[in-house]
Amino acid sequence: MKTIQTDILILGSGGAGLFAALHAHQSDPALDITIAVKGLLGKCGCTRMVQGGYNVALAAGDSVERHFMDTIEGGKWLPDQDLAWKLVTLAVERIHELENELGCFFDRNPDGSIHQKAFAGQSFDRTVHKGDLTGIEIINRLAEQVWARKIKRLEEHRAVALVKAKSGAAIAGVLMIDMRTGEFAFVQAKAVLLATGGGPTMYKYHTPSGDKSCDGLAMALRAGLTLRDLEMVQFHPTGLLAGAHTRMTGTVLEEGLRGSGGYLLNGEGARFMGNYDTKLERATRDIVSRAIYAEMRAGRTTPNGGVHISMAHLGPENVAKQFKGMVERCADSGFDLAGGLVEVVPTAHYMMGGVAFKADCSTALPGLFAAGEDTGGVHGANRLGGNGVANSTVYGGVAGEEMAAWVRTQGVLHQPDGDEIAAAEAACRAPLGRPAGDIEGVRQALYELMWNDVGIVRDATGLARARGALAALEARLNATGVDAGDLRYNLAWHDWLNLDNLILVSRAICEAALLRENSRGAHFREDFPGAGELATSTYSLVRTAGDGFSVSREPVKFTRVKPGETLLG
Numbered sequence: 001m002k003t004i005q006t007d008i009l010i011l012g013s014g015g016a017g018l019f020a021a022l023h024a025h026q027s028d029p030a031l032d033i034t035i036a037v038k039g040l041l042g043k044c045g046c047t048r049m050v051q052g053g054y055n056v057a058l059a060a061g062d063s064v065e066r067h068f069m070d071t072i073e074g075g076k077w078l079p080d081q082d083l084a085w086k087l088v089t090l091a092v093e094r095i096h097e098l099e100n101e102l103g104c105f106f107d108r109n110p111d112g113s114i115h116q117k118a119f120a121g122q123s124f125d126r127t128v129h130k131g132d133l134t135g136i137e138i139i140n141r142l143a144e145q146v147w148a149r150k151i152k153r154l155e156e157h158r159a160v161a162l163v164k165a166k167s168g169a170a171i172a173g174v175l176m177i178d179m180r181t182g183e184f185a186f187v188q189a190k191a192v193l194l195a196t197g198g199g200p201t202m203y204k205y206h207t208p209s210g211d212k213s214c215d216g217l218a219m220a221l222r223a224g225l226t227l228r229d230l231e232m233v234q235f236h237p238t239g240l241l242a243g244a245h246t247r248m249t250g251t252v253l254e255e256g257l258r259g260s261g262g263y264l265l266n267g268e269g270a271r272f273m274g275n276y277d278t279k280l281e282r283a284t285r286d287i288v289s290r291a292i293y294a295e296m297r298a299g300r301t302t303p304n305g306g307v308h309i310s311m312a313h314l315g316p317e318n319v320a321k322q323f324k325g326m327v328e329r330c331a332d333s334g335f336d337l338a339g340g341l342v343e344v345v346p347t348a349h350y351m352m353g354g355v356a357f358k359a360d361c362s363t364a365l366p367g368l369f370a371a372g373e374d375t376g377g378v379h380g381a382n383r384l385g386g387n388g389v390a391n392s393t394v395y396g397g398v399a400g401e402e403m404a405a406w407v408r409t410q411g412v413l414h415q416p417d418g419d420e421i422a423a424a425e426a427a428c429r430a431p432l433g434r435p436a437g438d439i440e441g442v443r444q445a446l447y448e449l450m451w452n453d454v455g456i457v458r459d460a461t462g463l464a465r466a467r468g469a470l471a472a473l474e475a476r477l478n479a480t481g482v483d484a485g486d487l488r489y490n491l492a493w494h495d496w497l498n499l500d501n502l503i504l505v506s507r508a509i510c511e512a513a514l515l516r517e518n519s520r521g522a523h524f525r526e527d528f529p530g531a532g533e534l535a536t537s538t539y540s541l542v543r544t545a546g547d548g549f550s551v552s553r554e555p556v557k558f559t560r561v562k563p564g565e566t567l568l569g
């Protein structure tokens with residue numbers, strides 16, 4: 001097997017991965033840094049898809065304390081407060097870096113200051129943006145800076161296993177598949193960053209990029225690491241619903257549509273949000289998603305089974321001008337957003353949960369660091385729109401600096417555990433030895449069961465049903481083969497591997513959801529609708545144990561502010 005050696009190996013080239021590479025390089029330009037990514041650098045992942053923007057306290061009248069309080073209250077008091085504090089304080093530094101060092105242009109006010117718009121759940125207009133294509137601006141500039149430096153790239157390389165040293169005491173490197181050739185390669189590294197961006201693509205309707213299948217979380221589980229807050233899966237209320245035949249179904253229609261006064265109408269033409277929340281369509285994502293889901297369960301649906309968003313009362317010309325991109329996207333799918341009705345459905349958007357990590361991005365496995373959507377704890381039970389890209393860029397930068405320091409002080413190229421490599425390779429090759437089967441059927445079954453039983457509204461009966469169904473689905477996948485004739489760009493094989501990871505992480509989500517017997521933010525238990533005592537809040541931990549999982553709870557440490565208190569004077 002080909003072996004590559006590097007000082008720092010970064011998995012993923014979203015905001016977290018690219019910032020980590022740049023900051024590690026800045027800390028020590030002599031370091032050998034390699035970015036390995038499942039897609040093409042700069043062209044994949046969700047940071048590129050960021051529409052709305054980036055939260056940061058810049059304007060007069062705003063403050064990091066205010067941003068912090070919004071993040072804690074939005075996260076229903078479950079965030080790790082030190083992680084959230086670092087997020088809001090370093091976001092200020094990072095946005096200046098993006099503008100002044102990396103060359104991003106964000107929209108500006110007539111007086112030249114950065115324009116900041118309103119986003120749900122925030123007490124101040126603090127979302128920096130470039131029109132509604134903020135992520136493309138950020139990723140393009142970051143990618144240019146990476147290309148301009150001596151940073152190595154392994155594109156279309158899929159990480160499949162975190163491999164430990166023979167002693168088990170540290171990471172030795174990562175087993176990869178070169179997707180272009182189908183060959184395995186081992187990348188030995190002194191430090192590894194997990195920045196594969198989570199991504200709840202196990203739900204029937206979902207928003208993240210197609211390259212994301214919770215690979216990082218699955219690798220972490222298999223390596224024995226603990227994940228926190230995994231039950232917290234955020235649904236965006238307005239995913240486009242254009243039928244099962246198109247990948248446009250599930251993609252986000254931005255929050256600004258509701259924010260600017262859009263109506264939600266059920267299949268009977270009635271505006272229904274008044275039955276659920278006094279803020280109507282401007283209620284937070286979790287509330288609107290649950291309301292839409294309730295209408296769907298009551299059968300008051302549109303032809304494709306969702307509800308309608310209606311903007312025409314705001315003036316079709318205004319809508320066309322204000323939401324040009326959204327109007328074009330809807331037109332591509334046969335809908336007239338400006339003057340007619342568009343079908344929408346809640347869509348799985350973001351995972352608040354992920355690898356338990358410290359504020360220096362270190363994990364329980366020495367030499368392994370984590371940043372971005374692969375991590376848990378920053379957002380608690382709910383992520384504010386605009387805090388996702390802030391999280392990945394802030395902590396990506398931190399990880400880069402910390403990995404450089406780690407390599408300098410204690411970085412060693414450990415000999416990998418050969419048995420771990422052999423076992424991981426055998427597991428990946430397993431479907432190649434069996435007759436080709438119905439992978440798509442497994443995917444559809446996963447979509448349905450996660451949507452129905454581990455989705456927007458949960459209860460013990462449904463979760464227990466899902467637990468059994470997921471175990472059965474895993475067995476079904478393990479009996480399903482893939483045509484091994486040609487391993488170059490063998491998409492069926494990669495689909496199989498994606499599903500293997502998605503099912504493992506789905507099982508972990510299900511366990512965490514069963515453990516949490518209250519309703520907080522994104523997690524709603526119909527059998528436990530109350531939020532529980534905030535002062536005795538706990539967060540969930542899940543790890544693999546034998547063929548199953550071990551779950552536990554830890555009390556939230558209110559290190560900066562207690563429920564009922566505020567940092568604002």
Ligand SMILES: Cc1cc2nc3c(=O)[nH]c(=O)nc-3n(C[C@H](O)[C@H](O)[C@H](O)COP(=O)(O)OP(=O)(O)OC[C@H]3O[C@@H](n4cnc5c(N)ncnc54)[C@H](O)[C@@H]3O)c2cc1C
Binds near residue numbers: 054157198208388390
């Ligand atoms: C449509 C959409 C709109 C959004 N809008 C906003 C917004 O307005 N504001 C906001 O704050 N957040 C938004 N988000 C969320 C935001 O995009 C994410 O929180 C953030 O960008 C995640 O960054 P990341 O670096 O962790 O992961 P990503 O940017 O997703 O990058 C993950 C990388 O890992 C790679 N990868 C995956 N698996 C493997 C593997 N096995 N081996 C190697 N590489 C792998 C991927 O190819 C990719 O390069 C949005 C998300 C979506 C989907």
